[in-house]
Amino acid sequence: MELRADESLQSKAPVELTQESFNINNTWKDEHDPENPYNWPVTKKWALTYIAAFMTFLTMMNGTIITVAHFEISDTFNVDETAFPHSYWPVTTWAIGGAFSALFILPLAEDLGTRPVFLSTYLILICFLVPQAVAQNYATLVVTRFFSGGSVAILANTAAGVMGNLWDTEWTRSVPVSLYIIGYMAGSSMGPVMGAAIYQALGWRWISYMQIIWFTALFPIYFFSFYESRGTAILARRVKAQNNTEVNEKISFSILLSEKLIPSAKRPIVLVLTEPVLFVSTMWSAFTVGTLFLFTQSVEQVFMDLYDWNATQTGLIQGAIVIGELIGWSLNFISRKLYFGSASQNTEVPGAPIPEARLYMAVLGGVLGISGGMFTYAWTSYAHIPWIAPAIGLAMVGAGSVLVVSGVSDYVVDAYSSYAGSAMGAVATGENIFSAFLPLATMSMYQHLGLQWASTLLALIALVLSLVPSLMFVWGKEVRNRSPFMNQMTREAVKPNDAVV
Template sequence: MSKEAESDNARRESSSEGASTYYASRFNEKEDYTHSQDGAEQQQSTRDVEKNEGNDGNSDEQEDRDPDLVTWSDNDPRNPQNWSTTKVWCNLGVISFFRLLTPLASSMMAPVITLVLDDFGTNNETIGSFAVSIYILGYATGPLILAPLSEIYGRLPVYHANSILFTIWNLACALSPNIGALLAFRFLGGLAGSSPVTIGNGSIADCVRKEKRGKVTAIFTAGPLLGPVVGPIAGGFLGEAADWRWNFWLLTIVSAVGTCVSLCLQQETYAPVLLERITKKLKAETGNEKLHHQYSNNLTKAEIFKRAIKRPLAMLFTSPIVFLTSVYVGLVYGYTYLLFTSFERTFETVYGFSGRIVGLTYLGFGVGCAIGLFALGALSDRLVVHYSKGTEWKPEFRLLPLLPGSLIVPIGLVWYGWSAEAGAHWIVPIIGTAWIGLGTLAIFMPVQSYLIDAFTLYASSAAAANTIFRSLLGAFLPLAGPSLYAALGQGWGNTLLAFIALAFTPMAWIMFRYGERIRKNHPGKVR
């Protein structure tokens, strides 16, 4: 490199010394600075520039360094992965709250469906089930819209806009004049409520390092699983004591408070957006229009949106790993909502429970999830530490709990079904649902952690694909519940579900044993 060029580089650095420490000419990159959420055409800056402080005259090394590249410096406080624990949890805590609240809203009206149908003058049980599950259909639609928007504008505007919309649509549900309006507003509420579920995994990858993600993912997983358990308990008591509409008034109030907290505490974590802001600021300060960051591209917002909206669907149907995990999680997720929409009828007809007591029957599933949450949360990170010693870490190590989980769910289904069929003491089928809850979490949580680690750069698209598929099954599988149990009863009906779940057990072992090979040979289309 000529002396004039070196002088020019030094002059540029000097002019911005007080403003930033982001020039790559001062940054010896040895790490792969990968951030999830699929920046369109994101480019990993992996130049592997070797440190060689004693060889200032090495012209080849200096030419390898791009003096116009804006990136993170070591320990830069603006990099979300360098944030303090308090700052990280201020952000993730708000997201975790909404990841509990929005799934809670999905099932809160399950124990009061009879009251809703009576209020609107209909006794169609399928419509009643759909009033619960159409919310999950909104969950399936949301990722197709929200993931691309977060890629263009960042995560923070998407979180804020959808928390406000979630509040509005629950208010509309409370004021619904007929069943058609309620169904429409429930769908829109599910769409808005899908934002923390859709892009929450990307937020974890933004600011939490790999060796600490297990416990964080456990907390994030708790919301979508415990929310639907807590919802019917609150909904049953509130609906019977006041009115079914008060379920939505309560959701409106709680969501409004959460939105205010979000507006005060949350910050942007998406690296491409943060680096773009820094780059624009440096261009204004230095006058150097050549400055760029590692995610820079020349795509328009329309092109980014188009590519991003296609990516989850492309990954779903071209990546065997994404497809298999989505089908498996979707099946278990669909079972969860099928059971939730049938608990009211089962425990009212077999055991004579009232609406508010029926809500308490969901606790069995919740206890199972809680046990799995604490056990697997600690185990997941220990596996990372253990398998990282003496061997290369593989994301497939996250799937170990999937092996027992794939057996626990069928056992729980058979236990619950035949004990209810025989009219055994009410605690017996509830214990069966606890096994189902434990098995569900043992499947759900490892898959979420696995998708983050296996598709780091495209973690949000992989999670979006998973959310879309599982939400579709969660929306439509419960509609088969009334016919299934009417034809086969609780015993054989749940045994049939158990046999189907058992057929997927070999898939859990295949993904653990051969997942790395499948993932590398068939990565799927991401562009």
């Protein structure tokens, strides 16, 4: 997830525009230029913000919406799940596709502008939903889900880019970014709930048919209301109009490979392997997101085993996670207050918020929300205890997950500043990898450890991952000063209105 107008959201120039006229006119007329997205009417900016957040929510459901139907899918295609959850492969390939596109496709698409990338990728997603609905073999489902996941990753990151393109300060950007994050996470958690309702009424193939219907129905709305918001793309279009000619945007494949693809894929890997803070942040956020995908497997095992529920009921109960995520989103406003309020205590860069203040609520959410929720989920998993008790544990994890992912994302962007795009690329790749493979261990883990101790193990891991970042409250300044990549903001002035409380 790329959440701000930093390296990947604003500062990239268009692809090798060759006309001299663009070099002369590639700036806004003045600071009040009405075509500059920062100067758009507030109502227009909020409308596009809500559209981007809603689109993220709807597309992220695609990742998990099919999980509730795995029994019937296995029966249809003779998939053996006795010893291994082979029915989860369509979700695994979906997440792998997201990781692949985040590393390799997005850097090539970012210079084209948000509108053409969004609309073209949206149509590609619809096209790959068709073979999922009519699949005659399991391989078709597994392979097409890879491309669906890649498409969703591009759409979600395009939506994140919109937030950075429209809102020019940290203060104004904080609420739009939080809407994007809740859309991103609640969409994944809402997938089984929506899938359960469709599956119960119409059958598993209609899970894909319904997506085709609603994505197609929404396309005209997006076509007319999803405006181009990337400043460089708007300026390039202005140059073309002024000169009444086409700007040459052709670039050789070798240059594209050497200047865009290889560096964009290499830098996140280098950063995560050489920066301990980024490594821990990636593991923390990745485990959190992976846990939400893990619930698509563990909730089914727990509630079927204890309460003899069917697949539809286990899908619907995951709505508790969504409720928790909404609570976590509301608590983000406290995090916002704490972060901007820390500016008065910053002796390193007076007037600028302290980056580690982003982590206050994240650590609290990790300890009390994710770890506490997992412990609750674990030790209420008895048949004599009402189902509402483990459901409360699910809601606690949902609330904590939003606080953790929001805090980590914002902290990484603040701490790595000029390298924020690459750092967030590492975090996003980690999230996709954990989402792909962590749930594959769920069946075996819950069978061998038992319902209580399997969840307890996850709670302990969450507790450790949440406590380690708290060390940054004490040594954050020293750690950042020793890193060659971290915290450009210690050397650069910030806008005064970025630190307004």
